[in-house]
Amino acid sequence: MSGFKLPYNLIIAGVGGQGNVLISQLIARVFIRKGFTAVVGETYGVSQRGGSVMSHVRISRERVSAPIIPKGHGDLILGLEPMESLRILRDFGNPGIFTLTNTRPVEPIDVISGNLAYPDLPAIMRAIETLSNQAWFVPASKLALEMGNSLFTNMIMVGALIGAGKLPLTEQNFVDILHQYMPDKTFEDNLAAIRKGIAAIEKTSVEKR
Amino acid sequence: MEKQTASFETITGNIIGNEGCVRCGACVGLCPYLTLYNGTIVFPDKCDLPEGRCFGFCPKAPTDFDEISRELWHAPYTGSPLGTYSDILIAKRVKIPASATPQYGGIVTALVEQALLSGPYKAALVTQWKERSFPGGVVIETPEDALKSAGSHYAGAYSLAAFNQYRQRHAVPMAVVGLPCQTLAVRKMARLNHPRNPHTGSDNLVIGLFCTWALSPRLFSHKLSEWFGAEKPGRFDIPPPPANRFEAFLKSGKKEIPLDEIRPLLNPGCRTCLDMTSEFADISVGAVEGMPQWNTVIIRTEKGRTLFQRLSDSGMIETGDLPSESLSHLAFAAGQKKKRALAAAGEEPRENSAAILSEQARKTILQNEETGDNPL
Amino acid sequence: MKHAHPITLNEPGRVELLMGNEAIARGALEAGVRVAAAYPGNPSSEIIETLAKAADPARLHVQWSVNEKVALEVAAGASFFGLRALAAMKQNGLNVAYDFLTNLNLSGTGGGLVLIVCDDPGGISSSNEQDTRYMARLTDIPLLEVAGFEDARDMIPYAFDLSEAIGSVVMVRSVTRISHGRGPVRYGPLPEISGTPRFVPGTTFVPFPILTKHQKRHDAIKRLERDFSDAPFNTYTGPDTPDLIIVTSGIGYLFSQESLDLLNLNGRVGIARLGTTWPLPEKWLSDILAKSQRFLVVEEIDPFLEGNLNEFIGRHPSLQRGKRVFGRQTGHIPDVGGLTPEHPLAALKTLLDIPYKTRPDSYETLVESESAGLVIERALGFCPGCPHRASFWSIKNALAKDGRGGVVTGDIGCYAMSMWPSGYQVAKTLQAMGSGAGVAAGMGVLGPMGKTQPVVAVCGDSTFFHAAIPALINARFNASNFVMIIVDNSATAMTGFQPHPGTGMTCMGQPVDPVEISDICHSLGVDVTILDPFNLEETEETILAALREKGIQVLIFKHMCALIEFKKAGRHYVMRVDSKKCIGEACGCDRYCTRVFRCPGLIWDPISGKARIDEAICTGCGVCADICPENAITREEA
Known part of the structure; x- marks a missing residue:
């Protein structure tokens, strides 16, 4: 697993209501189960109502890290929304960072209401690509809707994280944890979503640096 | 990236907010941003369109008097005291129905009745107050309803709001009764090039009223309930100077109020109005000095002439000549109003000097004879 | 789970x-x-x-x-x-x-x-x-x-x-x-729970x-x-004679550790972490202070530890020679706000004169050039179908129609967002829980001095129980005049839907008789009207009527929080926008539903120039059908 230095700084970027909190907890639990130490830093409160939300997951051995990643020290961004991925890259990016992002925008209220335009999506994606060592764009929302429920978006992104191969994570790691917390049917659906995410990662993209 | 809110902000800020509004109602009834409530205009939210109908219709927004004059008479606006007309005479209704409380000779009501009887006008905009807390515009479709509206209210009643609303549903020719500001607005409405203008190409008949000034509907009706409680006067009058009083006619009799108590209720926007006799109407109607049973009638356009002719032919009214002394007094008063308005406009912010006048018209107005008489 | x-x-x-x-x-x-x-x-x-x-x-x-x-x-x-x-x-x-x-x-x-x-x-x-x-x-x-x-x-x-x-x-x-x-x-381990509660006789x-x-x-x-000095939470890590010691507490500890790692300073700088910040441990702290001459205090929020440390040094002449304490008071850490890992990092760079760059200048330049104009802010707003939106819509309209420049005092809860565009910038004051009512009570006695503006206090249900009741009693006692609007969404929604006396359920899951807000108000002898804010016309008229009354008018706008109601009962209505009727940006509408009403369930589609319903998030409250000036929004029973 090249590039897995500790502490490993993972940022989950999204919008209030997208489920950052659950993903960050899930990933942290998986690592704790694997014998690592993990901490999660989250923004709560009014950010639940349509604001930008980010969760920091920091993985280490023994020593507990601060729950907030220093600026410019992100190792990987798991973005549930493209503009949010770029927002996080601006503050936490560096030439070595990896970015996985869902491609479906969640429009801010000022865009919904027609007062502002959502920034040009291809330009956002180009910027993400330029500012990342390697970037993956996953149509997770689309795939989730194909599965019949937009709620699967998160698990598809988790699958993409496994598939990207930058972290020592396997499908089995998540199977163990998810099974604990879910009824069988839900578990099967979530596992299917993870598999869809793994498959969605393009193996062809190359590291720049 | 907020857009400029030129139209709406000018209306609500410069005109209404800066006391330039004359309560004509031309901007109301078109959208949720400018609405009426209890005799006043309210605007809880901002519209951000740069070119709204509100601004295009408003008689206090910049208005080229020459253009409107040319359209009606193929001649520029001269600034003469009574405007352009072909005839001026007096008239009165032969028999006034007992239920009505018309002003002077009852000619306005008769004209409305006639317009609806002989067409092509399918509806008429009038102002009503009886059975309402505040005066307001009402569209009537039968001659019988005309009588209910008789009597002057002395209040700018936003009646054009009802005109706007009706026109959005019914594209029919209408007879519109209005104060000078409202006759001007009706002309602007017909002219405005706007995709959603409900008045585009409308063929209206405009019956203009004489007006020295108008009162704020909300302030006036609050004052009335203060003075008279629940009882509402049938009509009002201001006898010529030096009476210096305002008269209200109630069931219990005539009540007199000193003009000084009326002045604070005045629409400040009326100070800059150039027009006393509804110069852009097809036909204008007002009082006759010293002849309380009669109306002065000014026939201005062919349309006005046709209607008045039909009314005469119907035998409903009798007519006579306006005494030359009355004519000169009327012209003098109208000229004085123009002069005062021009002076007042000079003191206002530029954007409130709504009338765009030629140098010649301006000169004509200023050359009107001096007087010490200034009723309000 | x-x-x-x-x-x-x-x-x-x-x-x-x-x-x-x-x-x-x-x-x-x-x-x-x-x-x-x-x-x-x-x-x-x-x-x-x-x-x-x-x-x-x-x-x-x-x-x-x-x-x-x-x-x-x-x-x-x-x-x-x-x-x-x-x-x-x-x-x-x-x-x-x-x-x-x-x-x-x-x-x-x-x-x-x-x-x-x-x-x-x-x-x-x-x-x-x-x-x-x-x-x-x-x-x-x-x-x-x-x-x-x-x-x-x-x-x-x-x-x-x-x-x-x-x-x-x-x-x-x-x-x-x-x-x-x-x-x-x-x-x-969890202990065995035993023991009977007993008030020991004779104790006071x-x-x-x-x-x-x-x-x-x-x-x-x-x-x-x-x-x-023996408490297990006071620890020192670092060299015996450090160039500088970070004195820290709370989250500052982890951030300080991080800074030393990043700057490679573990050999030069020590960290004294205090778990007992008041009183300061005399001996332990004296030992720490003896180790070095320079101290950086890293704490949230105010210079509490920093001030106490300076005072401590002042009380110990033996420790005074050449000691310097840095922190928020000296400007090495910003005066206000929470800590981030960057704060101790920046302070250490300054104090120890260390050149350190998180990322290369070329990357900084790239960030500026690549992301310019591509990231916009996300404003906060009421959720789709939130009853507060409807309430503030009517309050806004009623105040405009009343025309006397009415003042709204706000309070703490989701509805505090009424001071922002989502709530039409209605609320003009905001302080503590229940202060809306108290402040209104003060404004409401100014009538005899010539005050003409009516006053409206807005208060949530949980906030009402928390601190508004004394203010209301005070207002009644002192013959104040205002309209008190209780936006009752049957939840402490802001903090996560905890039960309160009005919800009929304790946090242990025990059902109890709800305490009715209206009963409390009735008992004070004030006028109470209960209505559903989704009924816009009635709500606006009720407010307008209340504004004209003297004394205290309590209006209870009762409608369950959209998040709870949607979960419990699903959509009430299926909403549609008739695109033939929708006039969009044209004069007469100017995107009234999306731009002004601003429910996130209504989307402005710039391509068609029409509004549409976002079926994924619309809760089907039906309110927008009543605000559309062209009657283009329709509702059907779901």
Whole structure:
């Protein structure tokens, strides 16, 4: 697993209501189960109502890290929304960072209401690509809707994280944890979503640096 | 990236907010941003369109008097005291129905009745107050309803709001009764090039009223309930100077109020109005000095002439000549109003000097004879 | 998830990923807490929510109290009966409880009594930024500061022991970054719960004689200056003779560690981490101060530790020579706001003159050029279908129609967003819980001095119970004049839907008769009208009528929080926009529903130039059908 230095700084970027909190907890639990130490830093409160939300997951051995990643020290961004991925890259990016992002925008209220335009999506994606060592764009929302429920978006992104191969994570790691917390049917659906995410990662993209 | 809110902000800020509004109602009834409530205009939210109908219709927004004059008479606006007309005479209704409380000779009501009887006008905009807390515009479709509206209210009643609303549903020719500001607005409405203008190409008949000034509907009706409680006067009058009083006619009799108590209720926007006799109407109607049973009638356009002719032919009214002394007094008063308005406009912010006048018209107005008489 | 909070497992050694507040709750369980009370408030709410999962009437009583003062009183009641008890609150809550606390300190306690206060540096989910540590010192009670997740568990049993040892309430302070962060926590054993509550005959808990009791507190603090030198939460790591020592507490500890790692300073700089920040441990701190000449204090929020450290040095002439203390007072860390890892990093760079760049200049340039104009802000707003939107829509319209320049006093809750575009910028004042009513009561007596503007107070249901009732009684007593609008969404929605007296359910899941807000108001002899704010016309007319009345008019706008109602009952209506009727941006509408009404369930489609419904998030409340000027929005029963 090249590039897995500790502490490993993972940022989950999204919008209030997208489920950052659950993903960050899930990933942290998986690592704790694997014998690592993990901490999660989250923004709560009014950010639940349509604001930008980010969760920091920091993985280490023994020593507990601060729950907030220093600026410019992100190792990987798991973005549930493209503009949010770029927002996080601006503050936490560096030439070595990896970015996985869902491609479906969640429009801010000022865009919904027609007062502002959502920034040009291809330009956002180009910027993400330029500012990342390697970037993956996953149509997770689309795939989730194909599965019949937009709620699967998160698990598809988790699958993409496994598939990207930058972290020592396997499908089995998540199977163990998810099974604990879910009824069988839900578990099967979530596992299917993870598999869809793994498959969605393009193996062809190359590291720049 | 907020857009400029030129139209709406000018209306609500410069005109209404800066006391330039004359309560004509031309901007109301078109959208949720400018609405009426209890005799006043309210605007809880901002519209951000740069070119709204509100601004295009408003008689206090910049208005080229020459253009409107040319359209009606193929001649520029001269600034003469009574405007352009072909005839001026007096008239009165032969028999006034007992239920009505018309002003002077009852000619306005008769004209409305006639317009609806002989067409092509399918509806008429009038102002009503009886059975309402505040005066307001009402569209009537039968001659019988005309009588209910008789009597002057002395209040700018936003009646054009009802005109706007009706026109959005019914594209029919209408007879519109209005104060000078409202006759001007009706002309602007017909002219405005706007995709959603409900008045585009409308063929209206405009019956203009004489007006020295108008009162704020909300302030006036609050004052009335203060003075008279629940009882509402049938009509009002201001006898010529030096009476210096305002008269209200109630069931219990005539009540007199000193003009000084009326002045604070005045629409400040009326100070800059150039027009006393509804110069852009097809036909204008007002009082006759010293002849309380009669109306002065000014026939201005062919349309006005046709209607008045039909009314005469119907035998409903009798007519006579306006005494030359009355004519000169009327012209003098109208000229004085123009002069005062021009002076007042000079003191206002530029954007409130709504009338765009030629140098010649301006000169004509200023050359009107001096007087010490200034009723309000 | 089946066991989202396996907080009750008696499995010593088990490691769980816990939120700081959950770790505090676990610590309380391990300490054998019997009564826990709180009023919800971020970032403290999860302490009680977690404890509620372990609640059991015979062993552990957990409650949402109506306010923080009552919560602390409830906990004190249990303490007076010899039980271990805790009260939890956010910083604003301590202000509410403070009157009680400043007498409780003198009267003393029975069973261990721990007061947990979670400060919110930066005011992330608060109406203010406030460092409550001063209030512990002011009250002569010991102050412990949680510095991490494991700490949060460890410190609570210690605090209970300490409370019982000194017969005083003990304050434990956490902050947002710990309370709402998550980290691994190793479980200790859960004790056997036993013992019957008993008020020991002959004991008293009174502040009298005052001076004797005050002296007793000062003596206890003196004793702790000595004893805290052995406290397990005061640690020093680093070289014996460091160039500089970071003195820190709370989240500052982890950020300081991070800074030393990043700057490679572990050999030059030491970290003295204080868990007992009041009183300061005399001997321990003297030893630390002897190690170096320069000290950087890293703390949230105000320079509490920094000031106390300077005072400590001033009291110890032997320590004075050449000592320099840096921190917020010296501008090495910003004056206000929460800490980030960058703060100690920047201070160390300055103090030790270290060149350090997080990322190359070329990348900084790239960030600027590539992302320019591509990231826009996300404004906060009411949820789709929120009854508050409808309420403030009508309040806004009614005030415009009334035309006298009416003033709206706001209050704390989701509806505080009414000062922003989502609530049409209706509210013009905002202070503490219940202040909307109190401030309105003051405005409402100004009529005889010529005030013409009507006054409207807005208050939520939970806020009403918390602090608005005395203000309302006061208003009634002093013949004030205003309209009090209670936006009753049957929830403490802002902080996560905790039950309150009006909801008919306790936090232990026990059904109780709801306390009716209208009954309380009726009993005061004020006029009460209850209506559904989704009925826009009636709501607006009712407000307009109330504005014309004298005295106090209470209007209860009752409609369940959209998030709860949608979960419970689904969509009431299926909404559609008739695109033939929708005139979009044209004069006469100008995107009235999307631009002005601003429900996120309504989307402006710039391509078609029409509005449409976002079926994924529309809750089907039906209100937008009533505001469309062209009647283009239709509703059908779902």
